[in-house]
Amino acid sequence: MGDLRIIVALFLIGGGLFWLLVRAIRGKEVDRRLIFVFILVSVAAPILFTITFEMKPTLVVQALYDKIENLPAGSKILLAFDFDPPMAPEVQPMADVVTRHVLAKKHKAIFMTLWATGQAQFNITLEEVIRKDFPDAQDGVDYVDLGYKAGNEGVLNVIRTDFKKMFPTDVNTVPWDSLPILKGIRSCSDFDLIISVGGGKPGVKEWVLFVGDPTRVPTAGGVTAVVAPMLYPYYPGQMCGLLGGIKGAAEYENYFRDNHPQYAGMDTPAMVMMGPQTVAHVVILAFIVIGNVLFFVTRRKEVKR
Amino acid sequence: MRREIPLGITIFVGFLAIVSFFSPPLEGLGEDFTLFFDIIAVFAFFLGGGNLVRIHADKLIKRKTDWIYSIVTLVGFFGMLTAGLFKIGNPGDISTSVTAPGSLFSVVYYNFSLPLGSTMYALLAFYVASASYRAFRAKNREATVLLVAAFIILLGSTPFGTMLTSWIPHSFDILQIPNLAVWILSSPNLAGQRAIMIGIGLGVVSMSLRLILGIERTYLGDDRG
Amino acid sequence: MAGINQIVGLRRSTPGAAPHGSFLTGRILIILFIASCSLFITAGAQEPVSGDSLSIVPSVAPVTSLIAENYKYDDGENLVLTWVPSIDDRPGNDNVIGYQVYRITNGGKPVVVAELLPGANSFQAKNLLVDSSYQFYVVTLSGKTSSESARTAITRTEREWINWNLWNLMLITLVIGGAILVYIETAKRGKKLFVRKIAGLEAIDDAIGRATEMGRPILYIPGIQDMDDVQTLAALTILGRVAEQVARYDIKIRMPVSRSLVMTAARETIKASYQAAGRPDAYSEDMVSYITDEQFGYVAAVSGIMVREKPATVFLLGTFLAESLILAETGNSIGAIQIAGTARPAQLPFFVAACDFTLIGEELFAASAYLSGEPRALGSLKGQDIGKAIAMVAIVLGMATVTLYSLTEVSFFKTAADWLQALFTITSD
Numbered sequence: 001m002g003d004l005r006i007i008v009a010l011f012l013i014g015g016g017l018f019w020l021l022v023r024a025i026r027g028k029e030v031d032r033r034l035i036f037v038f039i040l041v042s043v044a045a046p047i048l049f050t051i052t053f054e055m056k057p058t059l060v061v062q063a064l065y066d067k068i069e070n071l072p073a074g075s076k077i078l079l080a081f082d083f084d085p086p087m088a089p090e091v092q093p094m095a096d097v098v099t100r101h102v103l104a105k106k107h108k109a110i111f112m113t114l115w116a117t118g119q120a121q122f123n124i125t126l127e128e129v130i131r132k133d134f135p136d137a138q139d140g141v142d143y144v145d146l147g148y149k150a151g152n153e154g155v156l157n158v159i160r161t162d163f164k165k166m167f168p169t170d171v172n173t174v175p176w177d178s179l180p181i182l183k184g185i186r187s188c189s190d191f192d193l194i195i196s197v198g199g200g201k202p203g204v205k206e207w208v209l210f211v212g213d214p215t216r217v218p219t220a221g222g223v224t225a226v227v228a229p230m231l232y233p234y235y236p237g238q239m240c241g242l243l244g245g246i247k248g249a250a251e252y253e254n255y256f257r258d259n260h261p262q263y264a265g266m267d268t269p270a271m272v273m274m275g276p277q278t279v280a281h282v283v284i285l286a287f288i289v290i291g292n293v294l295f296f297v298t299r300r301k302e303v304k305r
Numbered sequence: 306m307r308r309e310i311p312l313g314i315t316i317f318v319g320f321l322a323i324v325s326f327f328s329p330p331l332e333g334l335g336e337d338f339t340l341f342f343d344i345i346a347v348f349a350f351f352l353g354g355g356n357l358v359r360i361h362a363d364k365l366i367k368r369k370t371d372w373i374y375s376i377v378t379l380v381g382f383f384g385m386l387t388a389g390l391f392k393i394g395n396p397g398d399i400s401t402s403v404t405a406p407g408s409l410f411s412v413v414y415y416n417f418s419l420p421l422g423s424t425m426y427a428l429l430a431f432y433v434a435s436a437s438y439r440a441f442r443a444k445n446r447e448a449t450v451l452l453v454a455a456f457i458i459l460l461g462s463t464p465f466g467t468m469l470t471s472w473i474p475h476s477f478d479i480l481q482i483p484n485l486a487v488w489i490l491s492s493p494n495l496a497g498q499r500a501i502m503i504g505i506g507l508g509v510v511s512m513s514l515r516l517i518l519g520i521e522r523t524y525l526g527d528d529r530g
Numbered sequence: 531m532a533g534i535n536q537i538v539g540l541r542r543s544t545p546g547a548a549p550h551g552s553f554l555t556g557r558i559l560i561i562l563f564i565a566s567c568s569l570f571i572t573a574g575a576q577e578p579v580s581g582d583s584l585s586i587v588p589s590v591a592p593v594t595s596l597i598a599e600n601y602k603y604d605d606g607e608n609l610v611l612t613w614v615p616s617i618d619d620r621p622g623n624d625n626v627i628g629y630q631v632y633r634i635t636n637g638g639k640p641v642v643v644a645e646l647l648p649g650a651n652s653f654q655a656k657n658l659l660v661d662s663s664y665q666f667y668v669v670t671l672s673g674k675t676s677s678e679s680a681r682t683a684i685t686r687t688e689r690e691w692i693n694w695n696l697w698n699l700m701l702i703t704l705v706i707g708g709a710i711l712v713y714i715e716t717a718k719r720g721k722k723l724f725v726r727k728i729a730g731l732e733a734i735d736d737a738i739g740r741a742t743e744m745g746r747p748i749l750y751i752p753g754i755q756d757m758d759d760v761q762t763l764a765a766l767t768i769l770g771r772v773a774e775q776v777a778r779y780d781i782k783i784r785m786p787v788s789r790s791l792v793m794t795a796a797r798e799t800i801k802a803s804y805q806a807a808g809r810p811d812a813y814s815e816d817m818v819s820y821i822t823d824e825q826f827g828y829v830a831a832v833s834g835i836m837v838r839e840k841p842a843t844v845f846l847l848g849t850f851l852a853e854s855l856i857l858a859e860t861g862n863s864i865g866a867i868q869i870a871g872t873a874r875p876a877q878l879p880f881f882v883a884a885c886d887f888t889l890i891g892e893e894l895f896a897a898s899a900y901l902s903g904e905p906r907a908l909g910s911l912k913g914q915d916i917g918k919a920i921a922m923v924a925i926v927l928g929m930a931t932v933t934l935y936s937l938t939e940v941s942f943f944k945t946a947a948d949w950l951q952a953l954f955t956i957t958s959d
Contacts, residue, residue, distance in 0.1 A: 032435045032863065039434045053464040056471070058483050162647060186647060225462075226876070229490035247462055278463040280430065285459050287438040288452070295442045327700055329693055330605040342758050346791055353790030353820035360819055371838070418824070425826035426852060432859040432884075439862075440883035498875045501891045505873045507706070507917040508892030509760050511910045514710050516763060520906045521898060523770030524763050526798030 009045035013038065013279070017286045024294040027301060035287060042283040046275030053278055055271070057251040060232070064220045064241025065255055067193060068098070073106040075192035076185065080207065081125070082198030084117035087224055092121060093270035094222035094249040095197045096129050100263065101256055103134045103142065108181050110191075112146040112167065114155055114202045119148045119171070133266070140170070140179045147171030152202045156210035161187050189215045193240075199224035204231055208238045222248065250274040308526075312519045319517030357382065385413060454489055461486025590625055590672035591616045598655075598666050598682040606660035606689035611653045613679065616670045619648050627671050631655075634665040634681075658687050698953050705920065710913030717909030725911055730869050730887035731900050737867045738775045741842035747782035748772070749841035751832060751857065752796065753848020753872070754825060756789040760895070761873050765848035766792075766799050767898035772845065773803035777812060785818045786835060788828040793820045829853040833860045846870040846885065847894060850877050858884035871897065924950060 016038060020030055045051065057065060068077070079099065083091050102109045111122055122145060130137055137143055146167040149155045158166045163185055164176045176182055184190060188211045196207040196219070204221030212219030218240040223231060225245025235242055243249055249270035257263055318338060325331035361375035387393065394409035395401045404411045441456075443449040460466040466482035473481050479488060515521040593613040601608035611631065619626035631644040631653050644653050658664060667681045717723055741748050750772065752765035769785075776783045783800065787793045796818045804813040821831040833856065836844065844861040846854070846868065854870075854877040861868045862884050870881035871889025881888045889897060892914070899907030928950045935943035 030438065032438075035435045035438055036431045039431050043430060055464050056467050058467075058487070059478075060487075229487075229495060232487055232491035233495075245462075274464075278465070280434075281459050281463050282465065284434050284437050285456065287434060288441045288456065288459075291438045292442055292452070295444070323703075327693055327696055328691055329603050330689060330691060332605070339758075346756055346758075346789070349790035349794065351790075353793055356790075356793065356820045357822075360816065418827075421830075422824070422826040425830055425856065428856050429852065432855050436855060436859055436862075436880070436883045501875045501878070503921050504918065505875075505891040505895075507914045507921075508873065508895035510706060510917070511710055511892075511914040512760055512764055512895040514707060515899070515907060515910050516760075518714075520714070520904070520910070521763075521767055523799055523802075523898065524757075524766040524795055526795075526802040 006045075006049045006051050009041070009049060009051075010279075013042055013045070013283065017283065017290070021286075021290050021293060024290045025297060027294065027297050029294065030287070030290060038283050038287075039280060042279040043276040046279050047272075050272060051275040051279065052268070052271045053274060055247070055251045055254040055274065057255045058248075060235050060242040060244070061248050061251045062241075062255070063236065064098075064195075064243065065101070065252060067218060067220065067240050068101050068105060068107070069259075071105070071107060071192055075107045076110065076181075076190065077102050077107050077193045077195065078110050078112070078188070078191045080194070080196040080198070081111065081113045081118040081122045082115045082196055082203050083121060083200070084115060085121075087199050088121060088124075089273070090224045090246055090249070091197050091199060091222055092124060093246070093268075093273075094243045094252060095121070096125050096267075097249065097253045097256055097270070098195060098197070098222065098243075099125050099129050100133060100266065101252075101260075103130065103137055104260055104263070107192075109143040110146065110181065110185075111143065113148045114152060114206075115198070115200075116148055116150070118198075119145075128267070133263070139172075140174060141181055144179055144181050145171045153206055153210055156202070156206060159188055160211050160215060163187050163190075187215075188217055191217050193217070194219045195221065197222040199227045203227070204239075204242075205234075208234055213238050246270050246273050246277060308522065311525055312522065316517055316519060319513070354382070385410065388413065457482060458486045458489060589675050590670050590677050591618050592670050592677040592679040593629065593668045594679065596666065596668055596679045596682055598664065598685045600685075600688045601654060603690040603693040603695060604687075606687040607656060607658050609655045609658060609664060609666075609685060609687055611655060611666055611668070611682070613651055613668055615649065615651050616677075618672070619670070625672050627673065630669040630671060630676075632667050632669065636662050637665075640667070660687055660689050662686070696956065699956055702920075702954075706913070706917040709916035710910045713912040713916075714906045714909035717905035717912070720905070723905075723908045723912050725896070725900060725908055728889065728893050728896065728900055730871065730889045730893065731897055733867075733869060733887050734772065734901070735775065737843040737869055738772065738779060738781070740867055741781050742779045744842040745781075746840060746842035747784050748776060748843045748845070749832075749836065749839075749861075749866070750783060750785045750845045751848070752785070752787060752792060753850055754788045754828060754853070755849040757791045757795060759849050761847075761849045762789075762792060764895050764898065765871075766795055768845075768847055768901065769796060770799050770803050771898070771901040773800045774807045777804040777807035777809040780809070780812065783817050784835065784839065784841065786821045786828075786832055787818060788821055788823055788825075790820055793818050825851065825853060829856050832857060836860050836864055836866070840864050841866055844868045846872075846881065847889070847897075848872065849874060855880040855884060861885070924954065 020034070024030065071077075079095075079102070081095055083095075099109060113119055113122060126145070130143060134142070139145075147170065149166055151158075155166055164182075167176065169175050170179060188194065194207060194212060194217055196204045198204065198221075204219075204223055204227075207221070208219050211217065220239055220241040221231060222243035223245075225247070228242065228244030228248070231239065231242055231244075243252055250268070250273070253266075253268045253270050257266060257268065321331070322335055322338060325334040358379065361378045363369075364372050364375040365379065388409040389403045392399045392401060392403065392405075392408060392410075394407060394412070395403075395405050396407055397405070401408075404414070437455070441448075441452045443452050457466075460469070461483045466486065470481040470483075478484055512521070516524075593616050596611065596613040599610050599612070601610045615629075616626050626648045628648060629644075629646045629650055630642050631646065632640040633643045633655060634640050643655060646653065655664070655666070663684045663686050665681050665684050668679045670677050670679070713723070738748065750769060752769065753759070753762050755762050757763065773783060785796055785800070787796060797815055800817055801810075801813050804810055821828050836857075837860065841864075844857075844866045846857055846861070847870065850857070850872050851874070854872070858868060858870060858881055868885040869887045869889070870885040871894035872878060872881065873891050873894055875891070878888065878890055882890075896911050896914075899911050928947060931943045931947040931950065934940070935947060
């Protein structure tokens with residue numbers, strides 16, 4: 001029944017676009033209200049009927065996946081949740097899936113944030129991913145939340161050489177020395193991978209400039225789609241992977257789910273959001289084509305006249 | 306004097322702000338001036354708020370066109386002001402944070418203001434479609450280049466872009482639509498953006514110097530530039 | 531030595547005792563003296579008793595070459611300490627567990643100011659006072675022992691009035707600022723300066739004329755930022771020119787704003803323009819009204835104004851964020867002629883797509899000079915072009931040196947590229 005509704009929805013959209021194309025060939029302009037209706041249907045239908053698409057990872061996404069996948073079990077990975085609620089729809093899915101991947105591979109996950117709102121965002125991951133999918137994971141042993149520290153780049157400057165100085169305890173005030181997961185960590189150089197998720201300042205760029213590049217620790221990022229183009233130049237020199245926007249998150253979710261069948265039932269919010277994005281983009285492309293057809297038809301008529 | 310004093314303040318503060326950037330003992334001044342501005346802006350809020358109330362009260366009293374919506378404005382304005390000032394519904398006493406969970410202020414903010422803001426933001430999806438339909442037409446060479454670039458980037462943001470060009474061999478993978486989209490965004494687009502930003506930076510320098518030197522005085526209400 | 535003396539003391543001859551009397555007594559005393567000496571020597575060779583200060587514990591070497599120098603460039607609040615770490619502090623040797631830095635202020639008591647990890651060889655002492663004297667020493671910590679370094683010489687901080695680390699930025703500022711000032715002077719002397727046509731600004735008169743013919747108002751949106759944003763100031767300077775035209779043609783201007791200070795400044799600007807046009811009676815404060823600081827609340831209100839009042843011309847000049855397309859599309863839907871301008875590159879594509887004319891970046895800042903034709907203002911535009919020329923030359927040179935180095939690997943090109951990069955890199959430390 002669900003498939004039938006999807007087919008009907010796509011048929012309606014496709015048929016409607018074809019009808020508009022025929023009208024354009026006849027030289028009839030498209031009322032903008034019709035455009036709005038099509039956008040409404042193209043965004044609503046994938047959400048209501050959960051239309052998702054299979055996504056192959058691009059090079060930068062694959063690179064991050066391979067990095068986490070190939071690290072030896074027990075590797076120490078620093079994850080920075082540097083974002084706020086407005087950015088969360090785009091980057092929370094990537095934060096969740098990367099966390100899931102890290103813990104699934106039995107790596108040690110150390111969480112922190114440079115944003116005051118980041119702690120609340122981590123709590124979402126803690127509830128939705130760590131406690132749900134990894135109930136046996138122990139706080140302080142398999143993962144730890146060091147919390148928020150004010151100071152932006154100043155914090156990065158300190159933890160580059162002395163991590164404990166900036167975070168003497170975790171977010172639950174357990175002393176650094178009492179946390180087994182932090183044994184052997186003095187500075188950022190002692191991590192095997194650093195992943196920053198966010199899209200503002202301080203964000204991935206600051207992590208690369210102040211920590212990743214000076215310490216030569218592999219650094220990766222997950223950012224909003226608007227910010228991603230600014231960071232592509234850093235790959236592969238200073239960054240070992242990059243997730244850009246919902247598409248990047250969806251590619252990662254798809255690839256992770258395909259390669260870790262035990263998580264086949266996991267939530268894939270990015271893939272769900274790619275449904276309306278994909279259909280809406282295709283509809284916009286169709287309207288661009290229709291607009292150009294109309295333009296050339298009209299121009300030809302004027303030339304003939 | 307009405308123009309000379311503000312102009313004098315502008316010149317003095319402007320040059321001091323420039324010098325403070327290069328002089329360690331004066332470094333804190335820049336931050337202080339920003340703070341002064343923030344304080345003045347907060348006081349100016351009384352002017353704005355008062356103006357808003359006056360206009361809508363006038364509309365309401367004189368039953369001008371759409372006066373009913375003025376009721377909504379005034380009720381919203383005074384309602385939130387009261388809820389915030391007197392911390393209605395806040396757990397604890399009047400000294401608690403205005404946005405404490407459970408307060409009337411935060412309830413109205415999270416249940417009315419944020420969803421309304423998100424609704425306005427969502428309008429962009431519709432307007433992007435109508436603007437694209439109207440703007441991306443191959444009227445001339447440049448418009449055609451823009452059209453092709455937009456096409457590639459839009460398609461590259463969907464799985465169809467990968468599907469359509471996945472057959473391209475690895476040695477030519479730059480021609481695969483997603484990779485091409487990334488290249489367009491990170492090379493010519495970024496280069497153009499940076500060029501515009503250089504121009505903007507220089508424009509800001511020029512404009513700021515004109516303002517500091519008093520060549521530009523229109524914003525003071527002095528039309529003799 | 532004191533311990534040894536304690537043991538020996540039990541057996542030492544009574545001090546001051548001198549042999550009196552018989553020869554036998556003297557001999558006994560000599561024998562006793564020799565015996566006590568041998569016991570003294572034997573005692574010195576005994577194993578030390580555990581728990582007393584005779585224990586020999588391996589000591590740790592102190593840091594060496596400790597120097598305190600003035601930190602450049604600051605307000606006299608910092609000193610930099612450097613030292614050579616302890617020779618016991620080396621990879622694989624866990625003898626050194628850290629360092630403690632002590633500070634003595636004005637000859638007072640030493641105070642610990644830092645605890646550092648092994649390997650540390652420098653420290654920046656902060657929050658010092660210009661009129662105080664300081665001395666430092668570093669204590670090397672081992673498990674059970676510690677060792678103190680020699681103290682630094684008494685040092686005072688120095689206040690530098692100019693941060694010479696920013697010499698490159700100073701140079702660029704002087705060159706570009708100087709060029710602008712020179713061209714302003716040149717223009718004042720009557721030299722005619724060429725400025726290319728800017729379509730958006732040429733269209734302002736036509737746009738205002740259109741509003742006059744249609745009998746509909748003009749809507750002016752100065753962006754959503756406050757008076758501390760230079761784009762808002764640019765928008766207000768253009769407003770002055772536009773308002774003067776509006777006053778002459780006797781049409782209405784409507785200006786909803788999102789900041790109270792902008793409302794106040796805009797009212798002054800429009801009032802002065804109306805006075806300059808000889809129409810002070812036609813001015814009304816209600817031409818400018820405050821809506822709200824909230825971004826999308828403001829956009830909703832302005833969209834409503836556009837749809838209800840259907841202005842013939844819409845000016846969108848200043849800083850805009852996500853709402854740029856909403857405003858531009860709404861204006862387009864009512865058939866208004868739209869002139870937009872912003873210095874936010876991310877919003878420019880939306881304005882270009884939806885508006886009739888767009889002022890791109892610096893054109894917004896050039897607008898007031900362009901419209902007034904005032905020689906000094908036009909001169910500043912020319913000076914700006916010098917800055918652009920410098921940027922272009924630097925880009926070409928940078929590209930050439932990096933490319934040539936990657937092709938030829940001649941070190942001269944690398945040096946040149948690094949120098950160019952350093953010239954345009956800001957380091958305040």
